[in-house]
Amino acid sequence: MKTSLKILVSILTLVTCFSFNSCDKVKNPYPPKSIGELDESLYPGNFDDYAFPVFTANANADRNVLIEDYTGHKCIYCPAAADTGHYIANDFKDRVFVSTIHTGPTGIESFQTFNTEPFIYNFTNEIGLNIGRYIKDLPSSGFSGNPKGSVSRVAYENNVALGSNKWRAAANALLVSNDLKVNLQSVINYFPATKGAFIHIEAEILDPVLNANNLGLVVAFMEDSIVKPQKFPLGSPYPSDINYDYVHRDLLKLHLNGGLTGTSIGSKSPSNGKYYFNYSFKIESPYSADNSHFLIYVLDKNTGEIYHVIKDHAQ
Amino acid sequence: MNLSKRKLLTIGILSFHLVSFSQEPKTNAPNISGNMEATVQYLNPDTLIGAVQPPSKALINAYMNVFYRQAGFKAGMRVESYSPAILGYPDNFDGTGIGMRYVGYENDFVDVTIGNFYEQFGAGLIFRAYEDRSLGFDNAMDGMRLILRPIKGVALKGVYGRNRYKFSEGRVINSSGIVRGADIDFHLNEILPFMKDKKLDITIAGSLVSKYQADNRDDLVLPENVGAYGGRIKARYGRFYSDFEYVMKDNDPSADNNYNYNSGHAALINLGYSQKGLGILVSAKSVDNFSFRSDRDESLQNVLINFLPPMNKTHTYNLVASLYPYQTQPVGEMAYQAEVLYTFQKGTRVGGKYGTTVNGNFSTAYAPVRHTSNFTTPDSNRVYYQTNLFDKADLLYWRDINFNITKKFSPKFNVVLSYFNLSINNDITKITNDAKGIIYSDVAVAEFGYKINKKHSIRAEIQSLTTKKDKGDWATMLIEYNVSPNFFFSIIDQYNYGNPIEALQVHYLIGVFGYIHETSRFTLSYGKQRAGLFCVGGVCRFVPASNGLTINFTHSF
Numbered sequence: 001m002k003t004s005l006k007i008l009v010s011i012l013t014l015v016t017c018f019s020f021n022s023c024d025k026v027k028n029p030y031p032p033k034s035i036g037e038l039d040e041s042l043y044p045g046n047f048d049d050y051a052f053p054v055f056t057a058n059a060n061a062d063r064n065v066l067i068e069d070y071t072g073h074k075c076i077y078c079p080a081a082a083d084t085g086h087y088i089a090n091d092f093k094d095r096v097f098v099s100t101i102h103t104g105p106t107g108i109e110s111f112q113t114f115n116t117e118p119f120i121y122n123f124t125n126e127i128g129l130n131i132g133r134y135i136k137d138l139p140s141s142g143f144s145g146n147p148k149g150s151v152s153r154v155a156y157e158n159n160v161a162l163g164s165n166k167w168r169a170a171a172n173a174l175l176v177s178n179d180l181k182v183n184l185q186s187v188i189n190y191f192p193a194t195k196g197a198f199i200h201i202e203a204e205i206l207d208p209v210l211n212a213n214n215l216g217l218v219v220a221f222m223e224d225s226i227v228k229p230q231k232f233p234l235g236s237p238y239p240s241d242i243n244y245d246y247v248h249r250d251l252l253k254l255h256l257n258g259g260l261t262g263t264s265i266g267s268k269s270p271s272n273g274k275y276y277f278n279y280s281f282k283i284e285s286p287y288s289a290d291n292s293h294f295l296i297y298v299l300d301k302n303t304g305e306i307y308h309v310i311k312d313h314a315q
Numbered sequence: 316m317n318l319s320k321r322k323l324l325t326i327g328i329l330s331f332h333l334v335s336f337s338q339e340p341k342t343n344a345p346n347i348s349g350n351m352e353a354t355v356q357y358l359n360p361d362t363l364i365g366a367v368q369p370p371s372k373a374l375i376n377a378y379m380n381v382f383y384r385q386a387g388f389k390a391g392m393r394v395e396s397y398s399p400a401i402l403g404y405p406d407n408f409d410g411t412g413i414g415m416r417y418v419g420y421e422n423d424f425v426d427v428t429i430g431n432f433y434e435q436f437g438a439g440l441i442f443r444a445y446e447d448r449s450l451g452f453d454n455a456m457d458g459m460r461l462i463l464r465p466i467k468g469v470a471l472k473g474v475y476g477r478n479r480y481k482f483s484e485g486r487v488i489n490s491s492g493i494v495r496g497a498d499i500d501f502h503l504n505e506i507l508p509f510m511k512d513k514k515l516d517i518t519i520a521g522s523l524v525s526k527y528q529a530d531n532r533d534d535l536v537l538p539e540n541v542g543a544y545g546g547r548i549k550a551r552y553g554r555f556y557s558d559f560e561y562v563m564k565d566n567d568p569s570a571d572n573n574y575n576y577n578s579g580h581a582a583l584i585n586l587g588y589s590q591k592g593l594g595i596l597v598s599a600k601s602v603d604n605f606s607f608r609s610d611r612d613e614s615l616q617n618v619l620i621n622f623l624p625p626m627n628k629t630h631t632y633n634l635v636a637s638l639y640p641y642q643t644q645p646v647g648e649m650a651y652q653a654e655v656l657y658t659f660q661k662g663t664r665v666g667g668k669y670g671t672t673v674n675g676n677f678s679t680a681y682a683p684v685r686h687t688s689n690f691t692t693p694d695s696n697r698v699y700y701q702t703n704l705f706d707k708a709d710l711l712y713w714r715d716i717n718f719n720i721t722k723k724f725s726p727k728f729n730v731v732l733s734y735f736n737l738s739i740n741n742d743i744t745k746i747t748n749d750a751k752g753i754i755y756s757d758v759a760v761a762e763f764g765y766k767i768n769k770k771h772s773i774r775a776e777i778q779s780l781t782t783k784k785d786k787g788d789w790a791t792m793l794i795e796y797n798v799s800p801n802f803f804f805s806i807i808d809q810y811n812y813g814n815p816i817e818a819l820q821v822h823y824l825i826g827v828f829g830y831i832h833e834t835s836r837f838t839l840s841y842g843k844q845r846a847g848l849f850c851v852g853g854v855c856r857f858v859p860a861s862n863g864l865t866i867n868f869t870h871s872f
Binding site: 003006011013023024025026027028029030039162263267268269 | 365410461466525531532535536542565566574576696697820859
């Protein structure tokens with residue numbers, strides 16, 4: 001090869017090599033508050049004036065329990081199970097919460113289909129169906145059909161998904177041991193003018209054995225209640241065994257922050273040992289702030305166990 | 316085998332490899348070369364010194380390099396095995412598999428390598444991919460390297476790839492970050508006609524390296540591309556030589572710097588003079604915020620892109636080398652070194668009949684000054700301070716003052732007398748859990764060599780270390796008997812006679828037998844090895860205490 005050609009090739013190579021090398025000079029290391037966290041447009045005013053909440057010391061020392069009720073509007077024994085969950089939550093107010101999830105073990109099964117009158121309302125959603133499949137695939141699942149429910153996704157008598165007759169005992173066991181491994185508190189600021197909710201959460205890992213990267217924070221948007229038909233057992237007082245005015249309660253609608261495991265706690269760096277998360281959500285029709293709430297919980301991404309759950313409202 | 320011996324052995328193996336590589340003939344005939352090493356340990360529990368027997372009782376490290384060359388084509392690979400790795404080896408070496416492989420082609424103009432490669436720009440301040448098997452360090456690049464030599468005196472290097480992170484279950488796992496770099500080197504005496512045959516010899520060079528790693532934090536805007544750049548100049552004029560290198564790095568928040576957004580710098584100056592019987596070296600190094608890894612969240616010696624050369628003498632005597640070694644501080648240090656080597660000629664009063672060599676060395680390292688007065692709201696940009704070049708604070712990290720005299724009294728008998736005064740800041744470069752602040756120690760060594768006849772020789776060392784901190788005073792005795800060229804035997808006893816806890820005044824006795832046949836070397840050692848840091852080139856790893864048998868075999872072909 002001629003020398004001039006060698007020089008030309010070298011210059012081109014040099015230019016190419018150096019062009020690969022770039023650097024990003026970051027002048028503001030903190031992400032803007034409105035990007036990825038809070039939607040500024042949901043604040044009715046100048047967002048620079050928005051006052052982020054200052055959390056005080058979290059006085060809670062109790063582990064709360066989440067009952068996930070896997071149900072279907074054509075499942076005749078599901079109303080009784082739903083009542084059981086509701087009664088337990090009432091008996092242990094602010095300690096036990098219910099999340100009603102319309103799903104079978106494989107997702108939509110015959111109890112959840114919505115293609116024939118009067119069962120044409122679609123109670124299912126992607127996250128709920130994924131939870132159903134996830135529970136089915138757990139080593140100690142027990143999720144064979146509806147109705148079943150899990151209690152903080154902790155195995156009780158070798159199963160995670162339990163018949164409703166065991167929910168109270170399973171919940172009791174967790175309440176008695178009261179092993180609070182992760183603490184949570186939240187502040188929700190709601191702006192009716194924009195229907196925007198700013199959800200601020202503080203998470204604190206109390207059990208030093210737990211690794212923040214193995215913990216997921218889930219913010220679930222829940223509908224308080226909706227009246228829709230529900231199938232009942234033969235011999236029920238309802239015509240054709242269908243209660244057209246059945247009140248479906250505590251319905252899981254979506255996870256604000258991603259999939260099954262939500263946001264990794266370890267994705268944030270702690271401040272004084274506590275992790276802070278901010279989310280914004282517009283409560284649009286058909287939902288409303290006065291008929292909805294949020295369930296905020298921390299789970300173990302490996303085992304699925306829900307270590308703690310709190311409930312908050314956008315009001 | 317003691318640590319210094321292992322280090323020497325490794326240097327020997329690497330030297331052999333480099334020599335054998337450079338001497339390969341550029342013919343069309345195929346050439347296969349390589350080397351291997353296997354180290355097997357069988358360990359016993361010893362509660363007194365804290366030695367633990369691993370569940371498998373036996374441990375093994377083994378590897379073999381094979382290099383093939385023919386008519387410009389080159390290929391090579393290394394098979395490694397850690398089943399499990401020997402005591403103290405980093406836990407990111409596990410299993411058996413191919414640890415390195417490459418193919419390439421080379422002629423006078425182009426040298427291209429695809430696969431794994433090792434490379435260095437300048438002194439390595441900005442980029443160095445290398446391995447040290449004794450240390451358990453390997454940041455081999457996996458990608459492509461291109462070297463072009465368009466005209467005499469110009470060399471252009473380009474590298475692109477990922478660092479080796481670990482060797483897990485026999486498979487190499489690379490870093491999540493990508494490293495790209497370019498380096499161009501001009502030897503002016505070869506390029507400029509008027510510089511030819513001039514006494515002044517000048518080489519100038521420039522480098523640029525950047526890494527890419529995706530932003531993995533929600534709470535920070537991380538620079539995904541971090542650039543480092545710099546230049547160097549080497550000049551030689553007769554007996555004088557000088558070497559300057561300066562590199563800078565843009566904001567590189569990482570676990571090492573607590574995710575600050577400061578820029579970083581590293582500078583290296585070497586000035587030297589040498590003539591027959593006299594050598595003088597003065598060096599200085601200024602480093603601030605220059606830990607450069609391809610994964611910002613990594614620590615220890617993992618996925619380092621660069622190498623910060625140590626600014627202190629590499630000692631070989633056991634007590635000096637392994638009790639209080641200094642580890643380079645990439646987060647920041649200002650270091651200086653001066654060395655003088657003088658040989659009193661034969662026939663002079665001091666030189667005597669065979670000449671006498673005197674060596675003096677001084678090295679020290681301090682914390683850098685961090686000016687914070689102009690950074691009143693550091694939280695807004697995470698830039699916390701400013702550090703100027705060679706701006707040292709009063710906080711001492713390290714100091715070493717040492718002298719040695721080498722005197723030959725007869726064709727058969729020689730003596731080396733050495734003294735070392737060491738000060739190391741244990742709060743900064745953690746050596747021991749048994750001391751705080753600066754550990755001062757004095758070490759004296761007397762080494763005697765006696766050649767019995769053409770084949771038989773004996774060597775002895777007496778070492779003493781005194782300190783008021785840590786585990787107190789130590790003494791070491793070594794006797795080595797060589798039967799040239801095949802055998803050697805040695806006994807080493809390290810005695811911690813000054814340990815404040817009487818029960819821990821232990822003799823660490825090791826016996827070593829070695830057999831050498833052509834390019835094969837076999838050593839067997841049995842005894843107690845105390846816990847300590849094992850360092851090579853300012854890079855260190857902790858080696859726990861052990862008690863047992865170690866067998867080492869090396870071979871080159």
